[in-house]
Amino acid sequence: MTRALWVLAVLLSHWRRHPMQLATLLVGLISATALWSGVQALNQQARASYDRAAATFGGARSATLVGRDGATFPQQLFVDLRRAGWPVSPMLEGRVTIGGRSIRLLGIEPITLPAETTATPEIGRAGVQAFLMPPGQTLLAPETLAELALPEGATPEIAGAGTLPPLRMQRQLVPGVLIVDIGVAQRLLHLPNRISRLAIGKTGGARPPLKAVAGDQLRLVEPEAETDLQRLTDSFHLNLTAFGLLSFLVGLFIVNSAIGLAFEQRRPMLRTLRACGVSSRMLNSVLLLELVSIALVAGLIGLVCGYLIAASLLPDVAASLRGLYGADIPGQLQLKPQWWLAGLAISVFGAVAAATASLVKAARLPLLVAAQPYAWQQAQHRWLRWQGAAALLVFASAVGFLGFGDSLTAGFAVLAALLLGAALALPVILGGVLALGERLTRRPLTTWFWADSRLQLSGLSLALMALLLALAVNVGVGTMVESFSRTFTGWLNGRLASEIYLNAASDAQAGEIKAWLAHRPEVTAVLQSGRADVQIAGLPVELLGFADHDTYRDQWPLLDSSAGAWDRVKTGNAALISEQLSRRLKLSLGDRIQVPLTSGPWSLDVVGIYADYGNPKGQLGVVVDALFQRFPYIPRTRFGLRVMATAVPQLMTDIQQRFGLDGRNLADQATVKAESLRIFNRTFAVTAALNAFTLGVAGVALLTSLLTLSNSRLPQLAPLWAIGITRRRLAAIELLKTMSVALITSLLALPLGLSVAWCLIAVVNVKAFGWRLPFTVFPLQLLQLLGVAMLAALLASLLPIIKLLRMQPARLVKIFADER
């Protein structure tokens, strides 16, 4: 043991003499761990909250029974099933409107609720009795309470249904849902003796088949390992994970080059240790021990940084998830112990992976044989050829994934294969370009320039690969975001046609407002709208009711429509459907869609398809009167106003004063547009931040590789200096060389990045969100990125260049003296 410690002390002494190298190694490991675990923390936080949502009161985590057509069913079925031995618990779900804000209401029956679903929130501190007995309780998360801007104990009015039981905050609860006793829910939702689903507990003895008790009325939904929210948000998390992984890999590039350098420098030391009687096994174990210790230290620091990254990105992630999917993520980062352990493990794993080549070399280190430079060069050559072949293979698999895969994962597989193939091919291509340059020049110094660049390539290629990947991803994501931004803006202009949007506090107030508006001449039209939520084929679908008015006919941008679409919608027997819904249910024009209702299905012809960017749910557009007829209890409080543009501010002020509507319930077109764009922009804030991180890490990788090279390159530069080339000139040549390989790499990154963008837009987005954007190239953006890349390369090469400029001639002379 002491022996091992002494050997370790000897090995560690290297770092004390080369602190910069240690710093590089640590930076690589820390940034790899930090970015990876930061992203993991975000994902974990989000998943935990989906789980919480799913586990709350018989979500997707326990088996449930639902109505065959998705509609509610009689409560008597619950009693019949219980009496037949089925351990079921009834629930009723719907939406209520409080102060113009629509919110999910869940009625539960706490006495029969299966233990496995109640584990999350115990019913209030005062217990079941307070929850069940009048006046009862409305349980809600602190976030929801804050959103409603009401104090605990308040009993808000539900439009058209009386008051809620007193609000009671419960920390463990997911945001965005009000939980009441099932009896209360039946009253508030106007669904006496109806239930929408039955959670099935795990306990109990024998039970007869479902059909024998409930006939055809119910359908068993098996518990899902994945929740709806998880499925919906998968793409988002995959996106984050992909970036995390990319940053991790780039970080490992740094680690790899730092460890490689350290190994080369310590090679004589290792030989000496072996000669002095340290066995090969002991030496290798201690090398591994050293690596693991460093990885643990770096991992811990990386985790702290990762935590900070996650904490700073969380608000944007939460906003994105809410905006895109309606998923509520608490803003406070909570991490499980597993996260810390996994972070340390990934740090150690990464370090060992990045050091494998060096460790293997150390293990095989011959005690006596001197290095054979030519053999090494040949091996390098063979390696390049092998790498080129591997790149081709990976590209082929990308094509394969594109052709045969149909899932989101396949989409990302295409992306990954594209990037990996390009990274593998890079040294081969660069080698080719430099060889070509060499062949085309005559002057000796220029020829040397090309040849020496080629020699340098093997040392730089990892860093250049990192640069290539970071740039390509930046180009890809940048192009996608920009495409999205343009399309979205144009689309918003079409969709937001009304000058003022208004949401009354109640149906009664809505009536008053309408009557009052009738006397305002500047109002040319009042466009009533309404919303209902249903489930079609297991998917959450929104029914959007709109008035039959020219505003829509003229401005609503349809992707595709049948002849006379608007006239057919007007009859109430036809609908427009969103692109998402059309893709998910594979519906096209002329198909028919069935909306389940308590009173029987509502059959609608599909006559138009419209873009509905950013909406996680499918949407059906129907004429509002038909909607109210089928859903008599939904609030009639929303409408848009067509007003002469100049009269908007005055009218807004008047409505505000007269009816006391605040900014949440009354907004002009510009505000709604700005709000939508703001949400949209936040959606990609995280992507942009990670993008920047990745580019930064790639820059560090380049810097470390150049630093590594600059030491080993002195023997190559010394002869040039000896034949009379000044240090200044040498420095200029070195800079030019680095910049030219960086430029070639960056230029290669552009087409790669555009392929990535195409892949994101045409494959990933369609699978993930259900809509496709037009693909546009933005040359200015590309130029800008090229500039950034060159700047990064310049910054990275500056330090080694300055070192060269300041180098004492004595050191160059010493090269000759030391050379063996």
Next chain:
Amino acid sequence: MLTVRHLTKSYRSAQEQVAVLRGVDLDIAAGESVALTGESGSGKSTLLHLIAGLDQADGGEVRLGDTVVTALPDAARAAMRRDRLGLVFQQFNLIPSLSVADNLAFQSRIVGRHDAAWQTELIERLGLALLLKRYPEQLSGGQQQRVAIGRALAAKPLLLLADEPTGNLDEATADEVLGLARDLVARTGCGFLMVTHSARLAATLDRRIHLHSGLIA
């Protein structure tokens, strides 16, 4: 103490098998110092490496005390080197990131036979007292080799092996360094085998053997 019998070793080069040692016999008693000379390629270094267990013999036997070195597996040979041998090389092979003091102490630490009094005596005899905090790159060649000799003898080995220890040194320094090495070898009573191509230096040791075409001449 050291017995070498019928030792053979050949290397395979691209075209042919080259026999480097063709049956070497050699004995060194405790306290005896022996110079091994021969022209380049005669197999001097190979013989030294085989004795040190740095390489594997094809045939024959190397026996150090009661241990048959040639029969040992790699790990045991490493242990044998650690515990019983001191090695000095032409290129000094100090550990660049350790100070002189740490370089001196490091083998005896690894062996677990650190003797502070002996260490102090070594430093004094080798004249390193003022250099202890320096690093190898700050030393002259002669100074570096003195440190290497100190390191090799710190654990009081049975046998000191030196491969052209003065090859990188000028004549005066070489004499001085070798003088120190001889004194210390005498002080510890260990055996000393030195490869050299200098007949002048070889003459200063107890005995000289000459290797020619893989055989003791």
Next chain:
Amino acid sequence: MNDKTLVTRRSFASGIALLGLGGPRAWAQGFAGLGRDAEGFATVVPGKALSFPADHGPHPDYRIEWWYLTANLTDANGAAYGVQWTLFRQAMAAGPQADGWANPQIWMGHAAVTSAAVHRSSETFARGGVGQAGATAQPFRAWIDSWEMRGPDSMSNTSIAPLTLTASGAEFNYALRLDTDRPLVLQGDAGYSKKSERGQASYYYSQPWFKAAGSLTIGDRTIDVSGQAWMDREYSSQPLASDQTGWDWFSLHLSSGEKLMLFRLRQLSGTHYFSGNWITPDGRSEQIGSAAIDMTPTASTDVAGRKLPTSWRITIPSRGLAIDTTPLNPMSWMATSFAYWEGPITLRGSHSGVGYLEMTGY
């Protein structure tokens, strides 16, 4: 003894504790009014005449109530088994009995089977008012989920016989027919059963004369069984005093033909409250005073981290009774939300026979 032991016999309130109505603290203070004065509920007074069939049905004016059946059974080879079936009712509030979810009654069922080797138990809960659980006097039904105690239209109200009884849980179920021509027996003083010196009491009657036959399934083995069964009906608004920590309850079928009900209410002071009824073969029920009964544990069993006195010596000198009881299965632990021990026992000594023992609050 721990602080969550203030529990009534039949531990009904325990289920409510699980649901959050109480909790250890609440128990220690005397839970939910069981140790306090009843508020808004009817009180139990001496001298009230029980009337049938009305009293077979629920009494929502009173806070708590139970329908309780235990059976000592044997199979064709003489191996002994025990069966327990219990339906509890508790009102969250006094007042009108609204229909639907507004109904304030909570129901709880416990069922168990016991053999010398295994003891299986199960529990279930329900709200009143929707039909998942309840009881009616005529025709007589008491049910929760698929568990049911049911009389045919021809059932005799004075003997509450014949009945059918079913229950099922994980890895067990049973179905029994119960019959007798003997009339019901009033416990305590003509159905008024005192639970402390300070007036806590319940209305309490039994049918100890049931002959039982049917089958039970444990795991995948179905066994035909027959034997004797004992039914208890009890309702009250405040059966326990605040310093009473639990109890030990016996229902005994003596082979000489008598039936014996005994209980000991353990009190914090250490002086326990004893009571019992001696039921002669001709059906007379005579109350036994607290001072006339001696019950002493003779052996204990470690169950679920507690020490339970599973063997007893019981002497009632005035009746010439001196017996030792041993459990069929000392691990008859009801691992329900609020756990207790309940299982079949055999007795030897001056009298022999079988019976049931229930111990709560350990």
